[in-house]
Amino acid sequence: MTEPPSGTHPRVSREHVLHLLAQMIRIRRFEEKCAELYTQEKIRGFLHLYIGEEAVATGVMEALAPDDAVVATYREHGHAIVRGIPMTKIMAEMYGKQEGCSHGRGGSMHIFDAGTRFYGGNAIVGGGLPLAIGLALADKMQKRRRVTACFFGEGAAAEGEFHESLNLAALWKLPVLFVCENNRYAMGTALDRSESETDIHRKAESYRIASQAVDGMNVVDVEAAARQALAAVRETGAPHFLECRTYRFRAHSMFDAQLYRDKAEVEAMREHGPIKRLTEWAEATHFIHAGDLERVEAQVAEEVDTAVAFAEAGTWEPLETLTRHVMAEEARP
Numbered sequence: 001m002t003e004p005p006s007g008t009h010p011r012v013s014r015e016h017v018l019h020l021l022a023q024m025i026r027i028r029r030f031e032e033k034c035a036e037l038y039t040q041e042k043i044r045g046f047l048h049l050y051i052g053e054e055a056v057a058t059g060v061m062e063a064l065a066p067d068d069a070v071v072a073t074y075r076e077h078g079h080a081i082v083r084g085i086p087m088t089k090i091m092a093e094m095y096g097k098q099e100g101c102s103h104g105r106g107g108s109m110h111i112f113d114a115g116t117r118f119y120g121g122n123a124i125v126g127g128g129l130p131l132a133i134g135l136a137l138a139d140k141m142q143k144r145r146r147v148t149a150c151f152f153g154e155g156a157a158a159e160g161e162f163h164e165s166l167n168l169a170a171l172w173k174l175p176v177l178f179v180c181e182n183n184r185y186a187m188g189t190a191l192d193r194s195e196s197e198t199d200i201h202r203k204a205e206s207y208r209i210a211s212q213a214v215d216g217m218n219v220v221d222v223e224a225a226a227r228q229a230l231a232a233v234r235e236t237g238a239p240h241f242l243e244c245r246t247y248r249f250r251a252h253s254m255f256d257a258q259l260y261r262d263k264a265e266v267e268a269m270r271e272h273g274p275i276k277r278l279t280e281w282a283e284a285t286h287f288i289h290a291g292d293l294e295r296v297e298a299q300v301a302e303e304v305d306t307a308v309a310f311a312e313a314g315t316w317e318p319l320e321t322l323t324r325h326v327m328a329e330e331a332r333p
Helices: 014-039 054-063 077-083 087-095 128-141 154-158 160-171 200-205 219-236 263-270 274-284 292-312
Strands: 069-071 148-153 176-182 210-215 240-245
Touching: 014 054, 014 077, 014 087, 014 219, 014 274, 014 292, 054 077, 054 148, 054 176, 054 219, 054 240, 054 274, 069 128, 077 087, 087 292, 128 148, 128 160, 128 176, 148 154, 154 160, 154 176, 154 200, 160 176, 160 200, 176 200, 176 219, 200 210, 200 240, 210 219, 219 240, 219 274
Parallel strands: 069 148, 148 176, 176 240, 210 240
Antiparallel strands: none
């Protein structure tokens, strides 16, 4: 079995706090640049931003081992970045260039990278849940003691595949860490207007899956909960459910007028954003020093600029090969 990077508790040191902060800032600045490029029509199609939810992907990914599998949502740029896919390849994918991690055929919602066991990126609400079950079942049948981490939004809890997947995971005792990113608004519907049970993790309890809720705006809390949950999954082989209560600061997508929530609510939540909270706490406890934040921002700005330049210089799919992969090129015996 591959062990996580350390024990069941986060390493609260100056080095680690700076690392967590840098990871969240990488996600934030990458997505801000994507929003800018979208308005310039450099990025086309749909674009769902993760801004405000950075603590969830960062905290959970810190606890995973390199050979664990990851399945994400259509809001997956942040997961891909902190999983270790080069920002250059992700940006090229956003542009639809051949140098992208899905060779430009997937775009924003279908980021994929076999090398880091990052299995998407899924444009269907809850569509990653059955995929995670399949990955975990394959690992179990082949006696590979790995964990599959499956990220999804609270809106997926209204889908049948959510219940089918949790049922099978419990019934077959599969090593899956379910990570519900509860940002309170499924596309544009407030949770309490669509669900009679708004504590999503309690739904997992009905399938006899160990579950808990955690403050998804606090990266240290998320990492600690993820380490403990993963340790339990590795020990028992059974699934675990983690509900991370978070908030997205941007609209559901670039086409969303956000008529379902007050601007004052968004601004109030920004005051509790994960980057702001960690920065203020780290400064108060002297984990970060004068100049640290500026240095991180400069490094990230350079990384984003390099990614944009890489994508700009990338190549388009030739017209004559545009339909390639639509059908299988060779029939397998």
